Amino acid sequence: MNLNEYLNQLSYVKTLEELWDAHCKQMAKYGFERLLYGYTRYRTETSLGDPEDFVILTNHCKEYMDGFLRDGLYFHAPMLKWALNNEGAASWRMISDMVSSGTMTKEERKVFEFNKSKGISVGYTISFNxxxxxxxGAISLAALNRSQEEIDTMWAEHGDNILLMNNVAHLKILTLPYNTPNRALTKRQREALEWVGDGKTTQDIALLMGLTSATVEKHLRLAREALSVETTAQAVLKASLQNQMFVMEA
Incomplete structure (x- = not known):
């Protein structure tokens, strides 16, 4: 697909699965076979928040993700550090420059060696506004069986379009429902939170849902537990940020 065709397709997708499948196929046409998208709304000066709350989309294998994400290597990744302090696109050439200049920390070197062992050493990182x-939010675009020089040459010709496609994909992702298995709400939990967000009391909600007040309280408690928050107001906010509120049923 050309640029216009792809952007038009993105504008109509209704699920993350549909979007991600299309995006992986489109990026592969430019030589980027492995993608890793990440987004957090809970960043602080010393943390990116609870990994359970990250929006993570990838076509990397489970073995790679277990090492990079679950084992916490991501926190010391040089390109992630760059993304946290910059916006736009950057070539992974800067990693080889860090190796050559001896400026890598011990932790960064560990990430570099892990990625190298998995064939993830050539590519670009895009940091979103x-x-x-x-x-x-940021996305890493990794190229397999290519040199950084080849990818840099390709980027010089197509980089503006690739950057635009990724920016639009990122903005679309922010509008679509996303939850991890541990954060997913049931239909009843979501409905109860929606009525709370509409200003209804527990008694009101019980009447509207045809339940007892105790059952409504149970749904709200389970929603708080699922979202890992302490108050119902926090649950409403978090569910809303994850686009789990007021979703259209299939």
Whole structure:
């Protein structure tokens, strides 16, 4: 697909699965076979928030993701550090420059060696514009069996279009429902939270849902537990940020 065709397709997708499948196929046409998208709304000065709350989309294998994400290597990744302090696109050539200049920390070197062992050493990172101090999104585009020089040459010709496609994909992702298995709400939990967000009391909600007040309280408690928050107001906010509120049923 050309640029216009792809952007038109993105504008009509209704699920993350559909979007991600299309995006992986489109990026592969430019030589980027492995993608890793990440977004957090809970960044602080010393943390990116609970990994359970990250929006993570990838076509990397489970073995790679277990090492990079679950084992915490991501936190010391040189390109992630760059993304947290910059916006736009950057070549992974800067990693080889760090190796050559001897400026890598021990932790960064560990990430570099891990990625190298998995064939993830050539590519680009895109850091998206942040809408608040606590939010940050980025995507890594890894090329397999190519040199950084080849990818840099390709980027010189197509980089503007690739950057645009990724920026639009990122903005679309922010509008679509996303939850991890541990954060997913049931239909009843979501409905109860929606009525709370509409200003209804527990008694009101019980009447509207045809339940007892105790059952409504149970749904709200389970929603708080699922979202890992302490108050119902926090649950409403978090569910809303994850686009789990007022979703259209299939």
């Amino acid at each position: 942040s809408v608040s101090m606590r939010s940050k």
